[in-house]
Amino acid sequence: MTPVSSHAPHGRPPLRTVQVLGGGNAAGGAHVRSLAAGLVARGVRVTVCAPEESDGAYGFTGVGAELVHVPRSSDPASVAALRAACSGADLVHAHGLHASFRTSLALGGRGTPFVVTWHDRAYAEGPRAHFLRVLERRVVRAATVVLGTTSALVDRARRSGARDARLAAVSLPGPRSAPASEEAERRRPKVRAELGAVDRPLIVAVGSLERHLGHDVLVDAAHAWQRLDPAPLVVIAGEGPLHGELRRAVETRDLPVRLLGRREDASDLLAAADVAVLPCRSEDARSTFAQEALHARVPLVASRVGSLPELVGDAAELVPQGNARALADAVTRLLTDPEHRESLVRRGVRQAATWPTEDQTVAQVLAVYDELTQPRPLT
Template structure:
């Protein structure tokens, strides 16, 4: 039987979609599929697609003729092309315009846009999903959105990030000591310092914790356009917040924390929420997008942009040991309900099988093999 050939296309490559493609590439290769990954060059350095057994073709996140031509050449001879995110899907649709190759699109998250740009984003979403034979959306809300945008076939395709190895050995206490938080509660959040992440709401909430004894420390990992403005707020208002900048040890920071916070305007299957629940760290998150579907009853959910509710939920967890322990225990149980890497790869392979049934790879459905494993939508 002829070996199945697939091309995986990434655009900007958020942490979630990039880790998913790395895991998917390794799992597909282990099942006898030939995989090519097309993505900006720096992503292979960060995610080592070559190490997963895939061929890597650097393609910049642009829609000019040169980039589209490079993508078209990489897709020549493929049995199925799989684009991850709206931007990647639009560019891939352009590249495949003259090639009868089925396109699968995984819609990982919703682009953030307002005003005139929101109209452009809506146009891109329609163009992306209508070019696809199948859209796999990571939350039920995105499935509905894809259908409203004109998708012929939209299905739920939840993506679970592979758990980091050595969860029990994470140096959480060391990270906590480095922050000077051994004798005070530690609240951790992570992600880009951009307007949609809700940092102003979190900072407003932190002011309400100044009356705690001891005062909780809020550690914010990440970088972005709002960092200077947020640092000014910390300095001027004397907030108990530390901006840590980009960190490679976010999982260890979470492991050492008392509470994790996700305050953004919209999320699908947020990596921070997944890591917190796996680690048994109580999570307070905004009830937006796919978050309620992801966390179930294993987190405290609050309205977006409600600093009073956010402050109260965190305070409750810091002062109520029983509730804190209950959420700590509920997190891993909820995480156990998420699809495994093998289940995710099996679903993707079943879609490929529908689109090119005579190219099913040997070992499809065996459950053996597998790989290692906040951006593009």
């Protein structure tokens, strides 16, 4: 970060912002922590409204922000708590659809500048899909500015009626420091042993078990890898509605696949992996997993869909979405060709260097805040 001495020129009181987080999105939580740290370093007062347990995961108070416990619920008590926390704020910034909806209820058109960041879009089928579209329209029409992390999300916000929608690609923390990298490398044999991949390749996927993320395609592809010697182990970290279907497919076909459930050590899984796989059918978000894989120098195979080609460039093997055969062939090429793996790793390092830094992300967001807030009177 490049801190400045204060964001309160000429004796004016410092800018006070409220960041509202639902608590269920890892990318959103990491971004809010990074944003809070950068804003505080620039003299901005930051209040984070989120479930209190999120502070243990992201450390908002550790970077100088105030934490106000607001449950994820949209019931009247939660909305009232959020309304009280936003009282007197110069600007309110909500992250994610549900947090943004609660915030729109809490603000109630009081005129406070209201910024919304969309890190992803919510996926659903049937009646719930219609309900989510209604929420999206309400949120973007209430927002002063909508920031989308990808071009697809910006376009979606504009189609839903946003007055002002802009691209604002968020950053992840960069590569681990040397001590952290050394610790991850030290843990690699232990993690592989725990997973059962001591003498076999390890393929890792991370994400909720939902249809649009395509883990069923990865399970189908695993059938082709059984003929390799040794057969690689596929591990999928995540939970969701597709779990039962995936488990039955693995057991019925006796596939070398382990469903790990929810894990808090995705970085350790990646550090232990030989190949990372992102088999999604659609991806409007700026994929956290793809960024983490390239930062971790792990070869990535991903679907050629949505925002992924723009994000990874030539630093990943891109395959048609939903095509288990193409996915299987791409992974097989990587496992059997060390030079190709190393080439992808080198390209990944170059590609990651083109992504915005945390400092650049904070500066862009602060420029939006400055645009939306008027000079405050002297105290």
